[in-house]
Amino acid sequence: MLKKELALKDLIDGCAKRDNKCEELLYKTFYGYLSGVVFRYVKQRHSINELINDAFVRIFKKIGDFTFTGPPDELPKVFKGWIGRIAANTAIDSIRARKVLLYVDDITDDKIMNIAIETPDNLSFQAIMALMDELPPIQQLIFNMHQIEGFSHEEIGKKFEIPPSTSRVYLTRARVKLADLYQKSMMTYYDK
Numbered sequence: 001m002l003k004k005e006l007a008l009k010d011l012i013d014g015c016a017k018r019d020n021k022c023e024e025l026l027y028k029t030f031y032g033y034l035s036g037v038v039f040r041y042v043k044q045r046h047s048i049n050e051l052i053n054d055a056f057v058r059i060f061k062k063i064g065d066f067t068f069t070g071p072p073d074e075l076p077k078v079f080k081g082w083i084g085r086i087a088a089n090t091a092i093d094s095i096r097a098r099k100v101l102l103y104v105d106d107i108t109d110d111k112i113m114n115i116a117i118e119t120p121d122n123l124s125f126q127a128i129m130a131l132m133d134e135l136p137p138i139q140q141l142i143f144n145m146h147q148i149e150g151f152s153h154e155e156i157g158k159k160f161e162i163p164p165s166t167s168r169v170y171l172t173r174a175r176v177k178l179a180d181l182y183q184k185s186m187m188t189y190y191d192k
Contacts, residue, residue, distance in 0.1 A: 008075055016064040027056055033080060034087045040144045041091035043133075051094055055087040062086070088149045092159055095141060131181045139174035146171050 011029075014022025031052065038051045066082055068075050132140055145151040145159075146167070153164035153171075160167075 008079060009072070012063060012066060012079065015060060016066075018060075023060055026059075030080070030083060034083065037084045037087040037149075038091045040132075040148060041088065041095060041141060047094070051091050052087065054094075055083070055090040058086050058090060059083050085149065088145070092141070092145065096160060127185075131178055131185065134181050135174055135177055139170050139177065142167055142170040143174040143178075 034052050153167040156167040157164040
């Protein structure tokens with residue numbers, strides 16, 4: 001059944017049937033992608049590898065539940081989103097298990113402002129990630145979950161047992177800090 005290249009649907013079906021070769025090929029195919037997802041949450045290499053493996057265990061357990069009824073050319077995008085969400089949840093669960101303390105000043109919703117950050121098209125992924133690395137861990141976590149992974153503030157609140165408003169505060173602080181870091185990096189760039 002296994003050729004060098006299988007259609008993604010066949011690969012998913014093989015994994016649902018617990019075909020070891022299909023599982024191995026899926027692992028090799030998506031390891032790099034899931035590394036990027038997990039790296040947005042955890043920076044220690046030994047933790048990243050462990051979390052990726054944990055994510056694959058979850059993926060293989062749940063792959064029989066994955067359903068897709070759209071056009072075939074949309075399958076890779078939908079599947080990557082599905083496994084990415086599992087990897088993100090795995091990383092978030094790991095952080096939560098380490099009992100990261102969340103606290104926030106008493107800030108009411110009416111004091112939270114929405115800030116739009118416009119970035120030039122030539123800002124590289126590496127530059128964005130370098131700016132993100134400057135954020136405090138909790139702000140980085142909330143920013144990743146909301147802006148990159150698409151979690152709502154209500155979902156973030158449930159995961160960490162905090163009010164959604166606290167999630168909004170951390171997101172706002174992350175945006176303010178990123179805007180400030182971006183402005184400083186641009187001033188440094190133009191001063192050269």
